[in-house]
Amino acid sequence: MTVFDEMIGQQRVVESLREAARGVGMTHAWLFTGPPGSGRSVAAKAFAAALQCAAAEPGCGVCAGCHTVLAGTHADVEFVRPQGLSVGVKEARELVGRAALSPSGRGWQVMVIEDADRLTEGAANVLLKAIEEPAARTVWLLCVPSAEDLVVTIRSRCRVVSLRTPAADDVVAMLQTRDGVDETTAEFAARASAGHVGRARRLATDKAARDRRAAVLRIPSKLSDVGACLDAADALLKSVNAEVAELTTELDEAETASLKEAFGEGGSATGLGRGQSGAAITRGASRAASSALKELEGRQKSRATRTTRDALDRALTDLAGFYRDVLVLQLNAGVDIANTDRATEMQALAENSSPESTLRRLDAILECRVLLDANANPLLTLESLMLRLRDG
């Protein structure tokens, strides 16, 4: 077992990362690119582990270095996973400060930024300076869908690692060996997720995720009239909101509770100063507590927005997959369809509509994503989408 085992279908990339960890072609800034689900952050994490590995063949997966990096507890590896919609200047400055420190161990000070495309322009400029003149033992690992998502000044200073969409067979094998999923489910999940490893794993192991996907794929055959379109939009948004609540509520509550605990008195910000007479200090503490709470709420709200957007994006990806399959059938393209479980409906739609109208539907889904990214009202935007999917 090595730390690179998690990288599915990326043999060539694994080879070059191994070499770099041995010191061949090592550099201070790396850019991991690849389509969603190709495993950008998995690759960055594996590389980070290899850089801290004590074994002769870096990335052994069993030494303390590998182990702590994979567990996310290594002192010299910082993982930055933006939870909000963007990473601002203030956070970027903190990272740069951290990056300037010398590593405590013999390896590198590794800074991993997932979704580096969420850096604001200001934040990217702050980072640029640090990347231009890196400390001797600091390495930056940035993850973005494509190199174009990052300002050219940073991009040009990075060595690019391009990940590809893994082949379905690789994903099936991974699901079977790694997650112990049976062959049928593994094949279904690998197909339905079109090479998105994380999505495939989720579909293979989480029944709720499978149910949600099935509900999304039933939408196209339900859009009989305007009212049905409005209902479909409403139902989809409700299901997304329920999913998001499930993902965030518990986390939010735990965070809030631990913050309150940190400020003492089991308590509410207002309760902090109670019973203490005329103490400016407690008043100050109370203010600090309430501003910390406010800041936490802000972060949680930002995270919820992003989680909602991601969940909507998953649903729209599934929906686009449906129409992509319809187009494959219409064009007789000789390509395998991904959603074999909906073949009957797709065949019917393929026969009763033109490829042009399928393309218009795919365009409508794409536009819907753009509008949602621009912060348009989700219900209105989904209603618009359903009405356009109906018209074709």
Added chain:
Amino acid sequence: MLAPMSTKTKTAAVTVVVGEEELLVERAIAACVAAARAVGGDVRELVATELEPGQLAELTSPSLFGDEPLLVLRDVEQTGKDVADELIAACRAATDAEEARLVLVHRGGARGKALLDAALGVGGRRIDCAKVTKPGERIDFVRAEARAIGATLSDDGARALVDAVGNELRDLAAACAQLGADTDGRIDAAVVARYYRGRAEANGFAVADRAVEGRLGEALEQLRWALAVGTAPVLIASALAQGVRALAKVGSAASRGLRGGDLAREVGLPPWKIDRVKAQLRGWSPAGVAAAVHAAAEADAAVKGGGTDAGYALEKAVLAVVAARDIR
């Protein structure tokens, strides 16, 4: 006479509704229809220009149970001479009837004046619905509206309301209903000011209403005015979205056969709003509604995005909504 909401109609065999003030015309017709239905009468409603010569006799003939129906005819000034003559004869024949027989809707003006005169000549009741054009008449109107819903509207309140809401009687009626419902029933200038200063959306709604009604010039004028007085573009976009979504919701619920209270519950809008949306729905196709909803969604994203010119984005959306009305 300006007919407020609760006009009680005394039974008249022949009623002539004269004028072009749409809200008043619709209310007058609704009152006649309601009165006829209240005593178990049958009502038939159609546009006079669709009448073929000779068809009138058949329409006014008694039903199986011997009751003669109330016939509501719109656009009677547009009829040809043959049908007009038949209508005059029908008015004469109905004069002595105990129940309401005919409601003729006439736009006023010189056209079809002979028919109008003849109907009034045989004792027909006239309900005047002339366009309200003078500020004083609008003030009278809102006072009558307030009375009808049991609210008291002070003189300065009435003036402030007309200034704030504008010239459209539907908007004024809606504003009265809303103020009456949202306050303790005592409405003065201070209440109006408080209500409308904090509710910039009122302007956005005017833009949305004119746009879905296909009145491009007025919609753009309202839009410029709303922007000029500092209404937030986000609120205008949101009002536009509500306007087109209401079309979609009311249209689809009505096509599923929902009526009255069921319809109101299904779409979650107050009855007066539903009546307005139903009127606005004329001329809209499902494909048109789809295009309008999309235009509203684009505008919503554009005004929130900031970067682009919000005024331009809204103007584009208004144009798109008005154009969508013609999509078949």
